[in-house]
Amino acid sequence: MRISTQAANQAALSDLMRAQREAYDAREQLASGKKAPDLKGYANSAETIIAARAAQARSESFVGANERVLNRLEVQDLAYQELTTAATDLRTALTTNDGSFMMDKVQEVFDRASAALNMRFNGSFLFGGRRTDAVPFTANSIADLQAAVPDVSATFQNAADRQTTKIEETITIDLNSTASEVGTELMASIERIADFNAGPNGPFDGQITDAQQTFLETELANIINAFDTINTAMAENGARQKQIEGSITGHEKRSDYLQIMVADIEDADMAEAATRFQQAQTAVQVSAQTFSRLSQISLLNYL
Known part of the structure; x- marks a missing residue:
């Protein structure tokens, strides 16, 4: 009688290879923490993973930009704090009876407001509108204001349009008012005071006269309007800050949610993977022993 072990050997070898493969897969999951080494291993879930990762990347990009x-x-x-302080100081100065002190304060206000209007951030002018590379307010002195033609508006070289930024996929906001929007009234008031000082009822160099007092009382209303304009712009800036903070929080929460969602799809159950690895190792040992015994079977053992 002829005894054949070929079929048994093939079956044992197949069991051994399958056990080795299961042990390898379980070991890879334990090492990487992922269910599969690449997207192909996730079948129909791969598209969801790709979309979620892209959305997460956009949210993280918005967080950084915002x-x-x-x-x-x-x-x-x-x-804005500098500008409001300058406007307040000018209003206070116009209530004094000392003309010389008042004109010294007017000069100080001009210098302070000029510096604020030309303030930069990362090399770009804050109040330049869409034109961020050019000085928005060009007057270097009160005399430049007086010489401007047709009026002080000629000293503002900012773009007409405000600079904008996108904080959400569908939300775009203005970044800031322009120099001309917040500074024209204040500089016009300084120019009128300087012109009056140089006119027939000037100069302001001592006790304020009745004619000078009448002019200053009228000009006070203009300065109050200038202050209100600046204060409104500052309030808008504060509202933008709150909006941006809310947007950042929203994007961070969205990113966290997407990360958890992707992890639920990709991440392996480590306890389960460890159990499968142990079971697979045992199966490898048993399969190897079975294959070894079958490989040693010979007809001579029965003769």
Whole structure:
């Protein structure tokens, strides 16, 4: 009688290879923490993973960009504080009876407001509108204001349009008012005071006269309007800061959610993988022993 072990050997070898493969897969999951080494291993879920990763990347990009915008808005707030302080100081100066003191204060206000209007952030002018590479307010002195033709508006060289930025996929906001929007009224008031000082009822160099007092009382209303314009712009800047902070929080939450969603699809159950690895190792040992015994079977053992 002829005894054949070929079929048994093939079956044992197949069991051994399958056990080795299962042990390898379980070991890879334990090492990487992932269910599969690449997207092919996730079958129909691969498309969901790709879409979720892309959305997460966009959210993280918005977080980074919005944090930079928020830093800019904080610098803008400092500029607005300088402008409101300058306007307040000018209003206070016009209530004094000392003309010389008042004109010294007017010069100080001009210098302070000029610096604020030309403030920069990362090399770009804050109040330049879409034109961020050119000085928005060009007057270097009060005399430049007086010489401007047709009026002080000629000293503002900012773009007419405000600079904008996208904070959400469908939301775009203005970054800031322009120099001409917030500074024209204040500089026009300074120019009128300088012109009056140089006119027939000037100069302001001692006790304020009745004619000078009448002019200053009228000009006070203009300065209050200038202050209100600046204050409104500062409030808008504060509202933008709140909006940006909310946007950052929203994008961070969205990114976290997408990360969890992808992890639920990709991440392996480590306890389960460890159990499968142990079971697969045992199966490899048993299969190897079975294959070894079958390989040693010979007809001579039965003769």
